[in-house]
Amino acid sequence: MNTTELINALVQDQAAPRWRLPAALRIGLAAGAVPAALAVLLWLGPRAGLLALLPTAPLLLKFATTLGLALCALALTLRLARPDGTPGAWPWGLATVALLLAGGVALELALAPAAEWGARLRGQNALACLILVPLLALPPLAGLLLALRQGAPRRPGLSGTLAGLAAGGVAAALYALHCVDDSPLFLAMWYGLGIGFTGLLGGLAGRIWLRW
Amino acid sequence: MQAGLAGDAAAYRRLLEALTPVLRARARRGFQRAGLPPAEAEDVVQEALLAIHLKRHSWDSARPLGPWLAAILRHKLVDxxxxxPAAAHVPIDDLLEILPAEAPPEPVRGHELDRLLAQLGARQRDIVQALTVEGLSAREAAQRLRMSEGAVRVALHRALKTLALLTGRQAA
Known part of the structure; x- marks a missing residue:
């Protein structure tokens, strides 16, 4: 067909779409976070004494880093969902989260005797963390990717990775309600791996599903 | 573009027609740079128009249209x-000097979408063909195919989305 013929057809298609991605992303994430939250609260169960421990430094660090990562990754996902999107200042947010985590790790290494480092790194249930964080991240990741299909990201793989990190951050924060391993060493290693795996998964899925 | 988004078909047509030569010039330049015959770049122009149409809501009306358009065209060109095939990397700089540089005559034809049309269902293919090659309006096509005008528009929209998906899948 020639190009003017194509234009003739395009003009006839008047379904006027609107940019609803900000709301769609929030709904996708929230809809996915509900089953994940229910799984943590009803199936895994919150850890003993959660409320009393909430204002302590290790838990604050856990929630600040995981939720901070989720927030920055979500904002970047939204910005980069337009073909001409730019990251703005949000990469600095990611850097701040990384710095916060590095600070926590450094403090832990400085305060804990070297003989205990290994035990704190291994924690009580590293394997569960490694498996459950990506598993809990699956529903929010699916919700985000579904919403992102209305977007037009210049780099589908990168956008998928960011969606994966956002979902992983939310899943990790939820898992932290259950997890009893509080050392920043454990957080950096096992939560990090779990979230990283989710990001990888999101990147692969994005390359396939977010193509346009 | 704003009028087009608001559903003003005439303004939207004028916009797409005005954009086409700009997209074409850029697509041809891209092909030339990659050592490919610029005349074959029309498929990129058509795929870009299709993407511009289907993703027009991703333009932020507070920002200039140019960078958005350029980003879409670049995306389609890269795909x-x-x-x-790898033959695209054979340097043919010498050839380019001999080849005639003038633009081919209008109307300019693409082949990719015709090929992908074959993958659509019969009904959708009929509708797309009626609205493109035969140049009918949605209402005329509806009368011809004994459908409601709304059904034609819905089928057209689905067909365009499927075509866009198929062009993307090929690039994978």
């Missing part, structure tokens, strides 16, 4: 160059 097209990527799915070309």
């Amino acid at each position: 097209a160059l990527r799915r070309r």
Whole structure:
């Protein structure tokens, strides 16, 4: 067909779409976070004494880093969902989260005797963390990717990775309600791996599903 | 573009027609740079128009249209160059000087979408063909195919989305 013929057809298609991605992303994430939250609260169960421990430094660090990562990754996902999107200042947010985590790790290494480092790194249930964080991240990741299909990201793989990190951050924060391993060493290693795996998964899925 | 988004069909047509030569010039330049015959760049122009249409809501009306358009065209150009065989990298700089540089005559034809049309269902293919090659309006096509005008528009929209998906899948 020639190009003017194509234009003739395009003009006839008047379904006027609107940019609803900000709301769609929030709904996708929230809809996915509900089953994940229910799984943590009803199936895994919150850890003993959660409320009393909430204002302590290790838990604050856990929630600040995981939720901070989720927030920055979500904002970047939204910005980069337009073909001409730019990251703005949000990469600095990611850097701040990384710095916060590095600070926590450094403090832990400085305060804990070297003989205990290994035990704190291994924690009580590293394997569960490694498996459950990506598993809990699956529903929010699916919700985000579904919403992102209305977007037009210049780099589908990168956008998928960011969606994966956002979902992983939310899943990790939820898992932290259950997890009893509080050392920043454990957080950096096992939560990090779990979230990283989710990001990888999101990147692969994005390359396939977010193509346009 | 704003009028087009608001559903003003005439303004939207004028916009797409005005954009086409700009897109074409850029697509041809991209093909030339990659050592490919610029005349074959029309498929990129058509895929870009299709993407511009289907993704027009992703333009932020507070920002200039140019960078958005350029980003879409670049995206489609990269896809097209990527799915070309490796022969695309053979340097033919010498040839280019001999080849006639003038633009081919209008109307300019693409082949990719015709090929992908074959993958649509019969009904959708009929509708797309009626609205493109035969140049009918949605209402005329509806009368011809004994459908409601709304059903034609819905089928057209689905068909365009499927075509866009198929062009993307090929690049994978």
